[in-house]
Amino acid sequence: MSDITRLTVSETLKALKTKEFTSYELTEAYLRNMENARNYNTYITENAEMALQQAKESDIRYAKGENRALEGIPLGIKDLFCTKNIRTTAASHILDNFIPPYESTVTQNLLDDGAVFLGKLNLDEFAMGGSNETSYFGPVINPWSKDKPLVPGGSSGGSAAAVAAHLCAAATGTDTGGSIREPAAFCGITGIKPTYGRCSRYGIVAFASSLDQAGPIAQDVRDCAILLKSMAGFDEKDSTSCEVAVPDYESFLDGDIKGLKIGLPKEYRPDGLNPEIAAYWDKAAEYLKARGAKIKEISLPHTKYALATYYVLAPAEASSNLARYDGIRYGFRADGQHLDDLYINTRTQGFGSEVKRRIMIGTYVLSAGYYDAYFLKAQKMRRLIHDDFMNAFKECDVILTPTSPITAFPIGDESMLENPINMYLNDVFTVSVNLAGLPALSLPIGLSAGGLPYGMQLIGKPFDEGTLFNVAAKIEVDAKFERI
Amino acid sequence: MAIDNQTVRKIAFLSRLKVEDDKIEPTKEEFNKILNWIEELNEVNTDTVEPLISVNDVTLKMREDKVTSGNCKDEVLKNAPAAEYDYFAVPKVVE
Numbered sequence: 001m002s003d004i005t006r007l008t009v010s011e012t013l014k015a016l017k018t019k020e021f022t023s024y025e026l027t028e029a030y031l032r033n034m035e036n037a038r039n040y041n042t043y044i045t046e047n048a049e050m051a052l053q054q055a056k057e058s059d060i061r062y063a064k065g066e067n068r069a070l071e072g073i074p075l076g077i078k079d080l081f082c083t084k085n086i087r088t089t090a091a092s093h094i095l096d097n098f099i100p101p102y103e104s105t106v107t108q109n110l111l112d113d114g115a116v117f118l119g120k121l122n123l124d125e126f127a128m129g130g131s132n133e134t135s136y137f138g139p140v141i142n143p144w145s146k147d148k149p150l151v152p153g154g155s156s157g158g159s160a161a162a163v164a165a166h167l168c169a170a171a172t173g174t175d176t177g178g179s180i181r182e183p184a185a186f187c188g189i190t191g192i193k194p195t196y197g198r199c200s201r202y203g204i205v206a207f208a209s210s211l212d213q214a215g216p217i218a219q220d221v222r223d224c225a226i227l228l229k230s231m232a233g234f235d236e237k238d239s240t241s242c243e244v245a246v247p248d249y250e251s252f253l254d255g256d257i258k259g260l261k262i263g264l265p266k267e268y269r270p271d272g273l274n275p276e277i278a279a280y281w282d283k284a285a286e287y288l289k290a291r292g293a294k295i296k297e298i299s300l301p302h303t304k305y306a307l308a309t310y311y312v313l314a315p316a317e318a319s320s321n322l323a324r325y326d327g328i329r330y331g332f333r334a335d336g337q338h339l340d341d342l343y344i345n346t347r348t349q350g351f352g353s354e355v356k357r358r359i360m361i362g363t364y365v366l367s368a369g370y371y372d373a374y375f376l377k378a379q380k381m382r383r384l385i386h387d388d389f390m391n392a393f394k395e396c397d398v399i400l401t402p403t404s405p406i407t408a409f410p411i412g413d414e415s416m417l418e419n420p421i422n423m424y425l426n427d428v429f430t431v432s433v434n435l436a437g438l439p440a441l442s443l444p445i446g447l448s449a450g451g452l453p454y455g456m457q458l459i460g461k462p463f464d465e466g467t468l469f470n471v472a473a474k475i476e477v478d479a480k481f482e483r484i
Numbered sequence: 485m486a487i488d489n490q491t492v493r494k495i496a497f498l499s500r501l502k503v504e505d506d507k508i509e510p511t512k513e514e515f516n517k518i519l520n521w522i523e524e525l526n527e528v529n530t531d532t533v534e535p536l537i538s539v540n541d542v543t544l545k546m547r548e549d550k551v552t553s554g555n556c557k558d559e560v561l562k563n564a565p566a567a568e569y570d571y572f573a574v575p576k577v578v579e
Contacts, residue, residue, distance in 0.1 A: 097563075098563055099562070099563060101556065101559035101560070101562060101563075196539050196540060197539075197540045197542070210537070210538055210539070236547075239542075239544050239545070240538065240540060240542070242540055242542060302528070304524075305524065305525055305527075305528060308521060308522045308524055308525050309525065311518070311521075311522065312522055312525075319499065326500070327565060328564075328565070328572050328574060329560075329563070329564055329572055330563035330564060330565075331563070331565070332565070333565035333566065336575060337575060338575060338577070339574055339575055339577050340500070341575075342574065342575055343500040344497075344500050344501065344502050345502070347499075347500050347501050348501050348502040351501070356499075356501055357514070359499045359501065360495050360496060360499050360501065360511075360515070361515065361518060363495050363498050363499045364487070364491075364495045364515070364519075367495070367498060374522065376535055377525055377526070377530060378525065379535030379536055379537060380530035380533040380534070380535050380536075381525055381528065381530065382535070382536040383533050383534055383535060383536035384528070384530070384533060386536055386539065419517065420514070420518065421517065421518065421521055436539065437539030437540065462539075462540075
């Protein structure tokens, strides 16, 4: 039989139902792939024993005809989701011995649908980064790397690399400023950040609570639709999760897009935009036009200010959320003679440099005397950015943009490291979506001259993920992108 | 609004982080770069704009005041770096 780990989730579900192979065989095959690809550093913690046990139980369910929506599908879980009795680190030294006594709602939903957990995937420390290089456990290597190792993007870098390299059938990710979409683009696969409130944040290690949202990273659009259906839903344990019915996302894939209005924001095409990505952007619009969609230019006038707004709000929320890591109740503790020494030593040794940078920036913009000038100002800018989208959606149904202005870059790239702002600029097309709380999907569109994938982003109205799946499925068919 | 070395020390303490003496100056410069960049927000007049705190306008729901989970002291203490007599243990705070 051909390599069963190369199948998509939808293909795997069919094969498991028709008993072409068992979940146990499939899980073993993925575990072998993981072992052979440890040099990619995608997994922080492997969960082989538990995974094989889960697979055995899934096979029994198939035998009895009691199989659930994701029965026996081996998934990788971003190591930001608390998983009961499986170490959860957030890729930080400060949590590197933390074993949660509870399960996040999203992973519980996946377990309730029969998923198998292969292990916990690498990420930027506390999801703060766009290259996976801030992980305490070291960088992840993008499977598209050629002569030198490239970053997989971040923060969900382990998730994207593992999906692209067939080290899991699909994975969970989280997205605060582009952390699902950018790595999906860099690794030539598909990911969706749903509407804020669509998935419960309960049990996900918090970074910036008003922006964080979980979503799937998978090989294709259909797999994302299947996964999101399982992950999403209202949860009493997260007061910001919404009581909105979760539709059957797969049913949108066969829809047509005749008459659908696709907006192209003119502010996303600055003079210096990389001509390769600009050409792919035009091509994607042409695909949709040929299928009867109407393409129109729209304006999101405050786009220019989204990054600066984000880099006030996200660190502010992070500084507050990360105050809990004090070395008292869980995680790493450094010695200290007095309580303050203990806090300071624990946090100084436990956090990496990017996390410390953001905590301090966040502390500054929230501190007395500067709150109005920075934090309140950014919250007002957030309103303007949000309203830009709401106005744009009076004229169009979906917005089409590139996901990132660049392709994957080398690990340890000097220009990215010498100035943190250079790294932040990679988020230029993704952060506005988080500020506005909208759903957005990234899918691969084609390769650069150097043979690296570019991603296209679709942005939708609140809770209209279905239309994103519909449009993305059309681009996917027309682009004929070849995964690894 | 450029910050000085004294402010860097103050923010570090508020964050309960230590910045070594030889890192104060580079940290200050880096922060000023970032803050300078953020200043571009001042190009936009926002005097009459309402701040956006949350994108979903759900009002928090009331629920019955009853215990939904509990009696899990052992589980809670399991991850504690130091625990004694069923409590989290910390260095002495009262002289």
